[in-house]
Amino acid sequence: MLKQACPEEILKQVQNDTFRVQHDMLRLDIREERMRKMYNIAVIPGDGTGPEVVAEGLKVLKAVSEKFKFKYHLEHFDLGGERYLETRETLPDSVLEELKGMDVIYLGAIGHPEVRPGILEKGILLTIRFQLDQYINLRPIKLYPGVETPLKDKKPEDIDFIVVRENTEGAYLGAGGLFKKGTPDEIAIQEAIHTRKGVERCIRFAFEYCRKRNRKKKVTLCGKTNVLTYAFDLWERAFHEVAKEFEGIETDYAHVDAICMWMVKNPEWFDVIVTDNMFGDIITDLGAMIQGGLGIAAGGNINPNGVSMFEPMGGSAPKYTGKGVVSPLAAISACQMMLEHLGEEEAARKIEGAIMKVVRHDVKSLTAGKMGYTTSEVGDLVVKYINKK
Ligand code: IPM
Numbered sequence: 001m002l003k004q005a006c007p008e009e010i011l012k013q014v015q016n017d018t019f020r021v022q023h024d025m026l027r028l029d030i031r032e033e034r035m036r037k038m039y040n041i042a043v044i045p046g047d048g049t050g051p052e053v054v055a056e057g058l059k060v061l062k063a064v065s066e067k068f069k070f071k072y073h074l075e076h077f078d079l080g081g082e083r084y085l086e087t088r089e090t091l092p093d094s095v096l097e098e099l100k101g102m103d104v105i106y107l108g109a110i111g112h113p114e115v116r117p118g119i120l121e122k123g124i125l126l127t128i129r130f131q132l133d134q135y136i137n138l139r140p141i142k143l144y145p146g147v148e149t150p151l152k153d154k155k156p157e158d159i160d161f162i163v164v165r166e167n168t169e170g171a172y173l174g175a176g177g178l179f180k181k182g183t184p185d186e187i188a189i190q191e192a193i194h195t196r197k198g199v200e201r202c203i204r205f206a207f208e209y210c211r212k213r214n215r216k217k218k219v220t221l222c223g224k225t226n227v228l229t230y231a232f233d234l235w236e237r238a239f240h241e242v243a244k245e246f247e248g249i250e251t252d253y254a255h256v257d258a259i260c261m262w263m264v265k266n267p268e269w270f271d272v273i274v275t276d277n278m279f280g281d282i283i284t285d286l287g288a289m290i291q292g293g294l295g296i297a298a299g300g301n302i303n304p305n306g307v308s309m310f311e312p313m314g315g316s317a318p319k320y321t322g323k324g325v326v327s328p329l330a331a332i333s334a335c336q337m338m339l340e341h342l343g344e345e346e347a348a349r350k351i352e353g354a355i356m357k358v359v360r361h362d363v364k365s366l367t368a369g370k371m372g373y374t375t376s377e378v379g380d381l382v383v384k385y386i387n388k389k
């Protein structure tokens with residue numbers, strides 16, 4: 001005789017089965033989720049136009065993460081001028097510790113018109129660079145088709161090189177002091193400190209980068225061996241010694257003043273330029289101009305074994321703050337570099353492709369207020385090209 005199950009038993013069985021199926025599906029989901037990479041990203045929008053351009057970079061990040069199926073978690077930090085004016089804090093130790101635990105940092109801009117120059121720059125930007133040992137400042141100088149360069153007759157194929165700037169030493173270390181301040185006998189000392197280890201690791205990074213880069217395979221050392229005869233003696237010796245490890249890479253040297261001429265007259269000569277902190281700071285502003293301005297120039301503060309930080313090169317541009325007129329492409333480009341650094345190469349390439357379309361077909365100029373679109377509309381255009389088949 002068939003045993004008839006009572007309604008309660010059937011219900012129980014159905015519930016059990018449903019539960020098992022749900023449970024199995026959940027396990028599959030979890031497994032799939034685990035296989036996807038997850039990045040912890042610290043976001044420091046900072047001052048002035050920083051927050052506006054970072055918002056566009058994050059919009060683009062969201063779009064590529066959906067397309068290329070990676071996940072991220074954002075942690076916002078309110079470092080900058082406003083926080084300093086309220087609390088007199090630049091970068092509290094606890095925040096520094098939190099930053100050390102992230103995968104990467106995405107930065108807008110640091111610099112506030114009501115805060116004396118140096119306080120925020122040294123207290124936040126340079127402290128992060130030094131404390132996280134981001135010993136490379138990587139700054140690509142690349143002219144995209146459709147972008148205007150002030151260099152007459154130069155084309156995208158002529159302007160495509162990268163500056164590897166030492167980022168933790170030299171004059172930036174802050175060694176020195178003021179003596180007898182405010183008296184006629186006052187002395188100001190500002191020392192530049194170069195260590196063999198610091199110089200060598202920077203030069204080695206430049207050669208390694210050059211080996212990977214699909215260009216001319218040439219590294220140019222930019223220095224001032226005719227005047228800074230101690231510092232650049234060390235740089236030059238280290239340069240030639242490291243070069244021996246890299247067969248097939250051509251080496252060259254240019255004084256910093258001369259390189260400013262050549263970057264204008266013959267930018268096509270360059271592939272990778274390696275230089276110290278101060279010279280790197282100066283020549284990369286020149287570089288930014290020949291690639292179309294600060295609206296497009298981005299850079300990465302790299303610690304190859306630690307936490308790196310990516311930022312647009314333009315500052316906080318206080319006079320444009322909140323107007324929605326500055327180009328977000330530099331910040332979007334910084335996002336691209338950040339993804340490349342994280343190993344999301346496809347996503348990075350997609351962003352670059354979209355930026356190239358926007359500068360070619362849409363924006364009239366990269367100058368603030370002359371784009372023909374608002375900051376946020378330019379971000380939308382980049383997203384549109386990312387989502388297009
Ligand atoms: C840069 C900036 C910084 C620098 C300033 C803001 C301290 O000019 O990132 O190039 O000099 O490094």
Ligand code: MN
Pocket residue numbers: 281282285
């Ligand atoms: Mn600079």
